[in-house]
Amino acid sequence: MSSEASGTAEMTSWDEHTWDGRRYDEVTGPKQTTGGMTTAYDGDLAGTGEMRFLMAYPDDASCRSVGYEVVTGTLAGRAGTFVLEHVGxxxxxxxxxxxxxxxxxxxxxxxxxxxxIRWPQDQPGRYTIEYHFA
Structure with a gap:
């Protein structure tokens, strides 16, 4: 049987650079970047996340990303760590x-x-998770 969790996500740090080490916002036009982000989760999931990602920008206003995040916290009354594979x-x-x-x-x-997860710029994100325990 599946369960659903939801809540908010607050970015607590962000670091993003191009392959040659320049800040992502110092380079205009198409580019590729790598970086990291930490997140505080609240709601049905309470904990923190450490994410590493790759991003591809076709222009200065949009990008595609992939990444992995290690989340440490409590979900459904259980404490532990899990890994998320992100595409966005x-x-x-x-x-x-x-x-x-x-x-x-x-x-x-x-x-x-x-x-x-949906994250309007300069606002907390909102997540939903459909999960079960094997």
Whole structure:
């Protein structure tokens, strides 16, 4: 039986650079970047996330991204760590994407599922996760 979790996500740090080490916003036009982000989750999932990502910008106003995030926290009364595989992008002032739970440990061992996040620029994100324990 699947369960659903939802809540907010607050970015607590952001670091993004082009392959040659320049800040992403110092380079205009098409580019590729890599970086990291930390997130504080609140709601049905309470915890923190550490994400590493790759981004491809066709122009200065949009991008596509892929990444992996290690989340440490509590979900459904169980504490542990799990890994999310993210696919998403940014367009018209909104970052959004989907993710898949690819592994879990601690009391969260056996956790599987998928979810989505929508993050308007300069606002907290909103996530939903559909999950179950194997």
């Amino acid at each position: 992008g940014f367009r018209d002032g909104v970052a959004d994407g989907t993710f898949t739970i690819v592994s879990a440990a601690g009391d969260l061992a056996g956790l599987t599922g998928t979810g989505s």
